[in-house]
Amino acid sequence: MILHDHCFCLTIIVVLFAAVLSSAISSSAAEPTTFLLWPQGAPDAKGDQDSDKPNLTVYTPPDDQANGTAIIVCPGGGYGHLSLDKEGKAVAQWLNTLGVTAFVLDYRHAGKGYHHPAPMEDGQRAVRLVRTNAATWKIDPARIGIMGFSAGGHLASTVGTHFDSGNPQAEDPVERAGCRPDFLVLCYAVITMKSDYTHASSKKSLLGDNPDPDLVQNLSNETQVTSDTPPTFLFCTNADTAVPAENSVQFYLALRKAKVPAELHIYQQGAHGVGLAPNDPVLSTWKDRLADWLKTRGLLKKQEN
Secondary structure, eight states, rough: HHHHHHHHHHHHHHHHHHHHHHHHHHHOTSSEEEEOOTTTTOTOOOSSSGGGEEEEEEOOOOOTOOOOOOOOOOOSSSSSSSIIIIIIIHHHHOOOOOHEEEEEOOOOOOOGTTTTTTHHHHHHHHHHHHHHHHHHTTTTTTOOOEEEHHHHHHHHHHTTTSSSOOOOTOOSGGGSHHHHHHHHEEEEEEOOSSSSTHHHHHHHHHHSSOOOHHHHHHTGGGGGGGSOOOOEEEEEEESSSSHHHHHHHHHHHHHHHTTTOOEEEEEOOOSSOOOOOOOOOOOGGHHHHHHHHHHHHHTSSSSOO
């Protein structure tokens, strides 16, 4: 009886949550809406503060431009803070101009008192949540990508190499959905945790001072690529000394070896953390290359009703 009551309450919460999402969409497609990944509390939450409540903010394109593709955006910040404006909001608003529905992920990190596996759990949950509510957001559940900048790129590549098909026995309907993204977009991404090219502060913030070597290997995502890894777009710069281009190159070569479709752009100039690079007429063209790649893969074609 206790289990039955619990399931009934959970079902009511899910129904009400979907209703809130639907209402938010119908009220104003242009107004960003923020919602919690876990309305009942995140796993291993340390408290009940805002910092303990990872969330997604959705930016929707106009209905007549929306094409059914969704991208979850993971801002960077060395796993110690988040660049929510430059690598979140600005990127989401640009994606809207392509007809893409964008979800900015405010995930847990060391600055909030969290280490692995909290960021990965948040990224996986974001994919499950968007996929579960695909009909509400008028998106294709098979056209959900994840995009990340710097350490957010490490998170995106982690979600793209550490995924499952969901738990069909889970009481929470969201947990029944698979968390494999359909494509990856990695922007000057941290990839490795085990070589000379590691971004040391990201590694420390995520894994601590003396991480288990097996964990370091497992989260060096260039070693985790398989033929099931999603198609990937990568860009970085040759001049980046914070996160050297070798991170992207190693991941690209692993994708190539696994015969996963991939495209890599390395710009000669450009410091780390440029975001959309609005003040650089050359580097800012990376987003045009991304738009071309999305178009080539049919992801900007309007979804058939």
